[in-house]
Amino acid sequence: MINKEEFRRKVIISAGQIFSHYGFKKTTMDEIAKALKMGKSSIYYYFESKEDIFEAVVLHEANILRNELTTAIKAVESPIDKMRNYVFVRMKSFEKLSNYYNAIFDKNLDHFEFIETIREKYDREELAILRLIIYHGARKKVFNVVNSEYTAMAIQTTLKGLEVPLFWKKKEINIEKRLNAILDVLFYGIVRK
Amino acid sequence: MINKEEFRRKVIISAGQIFSHYGFKKTTMDEIAKALKMGKSSIYYYFESKEDIFEAVVLHEANILRNELTTAIKAVESPIDKMRNYVFVRMKSFEKLSNYYNAIFDKNLDHFEFIETIREKYDREELAILRLIIYHGARKKVFNVVNSEYTAMAIQTTLKGLEVPLFWKKKEINIEKRLNAILDVLFYGIVRK
């Protein structure tokens, strides 16, 4: 490879696909290597460990997510329904990210432990995004199989909190307030009445 | 459990979901057990082995497929476009089956070796269906990553062969002939000119 950074990007894309389908634990270094048509040991020339790759992948995905969300937030002046649609369409397309949540499960960290772990590594904005990732992952879990009652409850709360600004019909609530309420729920877990 | 057969069915459904997502190799007995809320060793009371479960799952899916295809074949008198639509809609929904193909890959059998292996176990009809499963799996592989040039070529041939009866415009070819040509390609790999 000509460029070290270039190659890292390739790994991130390739490994990202595998991680997103199989989760952290089930993805093997052999597979990643095979997908790259390289020897397994070569990868260790560019990355320290499997976790190192994973972290790079998550960071990469988080950046994409941030960009998309920035766009969404800029659309604040458009009608609420458009906004709602946008958010939910995005939610669907984020599905693959939900598998990072599974990866987190592999590590036996729960919802909040994970946030604490991440908080030390990423700045505020990334944290918010990762929270969203977790939320989407959790959402999927709820509709399939839920591992712990505790997690299920936490998710129900989030969904409940989301209902208020999204679906409450009271018409005079202005759009900006609604959006802020949505973002507060999604990003910081703050539920309003 | 009250009924042994009843329980087997439960296992087949539950394990089927996991297999279809992760493939044979990546699916663990622990996971299957967990999904059933049972001890791992209990499963061995109902099934001989992991492979035994897998085989039951494949057979089950194959039966569903057969029923659907029977319906399709009965629709022979409807217009060709309707038929074509039906086939392709089905193809999409068969996607989860494609993962059995991955499972086959885990065993390092290629397309044709697998058919030979199956031929000894299942009757003619099942074989035909399993061929279809393989085809769909292969199709997906082609559009993602192809492992071996050989497999890729085999799949291209199938797709090519499908083009003729499906898309050839020559209007006077009658519907039954077309359908038969389609089925010949899908089921037996016979490509016509």
Add this chain to the structure above:
DNA sequence: ATGCCTTCGAATTAATTGGTCGATAATTCG
């Protein structure tokens, strides 16, 4: 109690897998 059906935890054994290391290509540079 006795025996049968069912479940399970613990033990076993074989395979898998993340990671290391030294050798060896390939490339760069003096």
Add this chain to the structure above:
DNA sequence: CGAATTATCGACCAATTAATTCGAAGGCAT
């Protein structure tokens, strides 16, 4: 060119994992 640096790889290892076995035991009818 040839030495130094960069990149790749195969073989190997230690630790873990995962399929399967087995004996114990819970529950239930007789």
